[in-house]
Amino acid sequence: MDESENSSLSSDYIAWIIVANVLAKQVNMAVPSTAYNGQAPLSEAQMKRVHDYLFNRLSGGFQIAELAATLGMSRTSFFKRFGRTARVTPNQYLQILRVEKAKMLLRNEDITLIEIAFACGYADQSHLARFFKRYVRMSPGRYRSKMREDDIA
The missing domain is CATH 1.10.10.60 (Homeodomain-like)
Structure with missing residues (x-):
């Protein structure tokens, strides 16, 4: 490899890092930090999904893990966030x-x-x-x- 080829790779690498950092900052500015906060309450839309899920299962049981998965959360994260929102347990x-x-x-x-x-x-x-x-x-x-x-x- 000659020096010009090596500096071109280095320049490409630096350019990609700059682009990645700019995009990361834009994403962080566009999305509120509470979206990633495991302690944040559930959104109104998420609570509606929980309500509908449970209402459709009044006659039978449900699994917390399955309910959490419908919201794309872990069982633990869902349980904490649901409690923070509803002030009761899912059951x-x-x-x-x-x-x-x-x-x-x-x-x-x-x-x-x-x-x-x-x-x-x-x-x-x-x-x-x-x-x-x-x-x-x-x-x-x-x-x-x-x-x-x-x-x-």
Whole structure:
């Protein structure tokens, strides 16, 4: 190799480093630093995806790793960021969604409590009642009666 060829390679290498640095700085300026922060809360769009994912699985279980993968995150990162955003665990969030669905179904007098329990992913009526009381502070039967009274009034 002669000197002119060697200096040409060196110049190309330096040019590529400069281009790479300029691009890296532009990317960092265009993307907020929280996008890479494992402690940042989930975005509104990410929370909607989580909500939809869990709502479609009210009747069954779910895997945190699978849910995290749908957002392109590790299980640990997702769990931390979800907690920071929702202030509950993913399982507690699922229970809240189940109870909300139960509240909606309780408005229909034709659906029995056991049918509501199964439709919301609970093993039986007592399982539904236990979680319902925890989140609503009254039994499903009492809630149904109260809704009926409110509709009449």
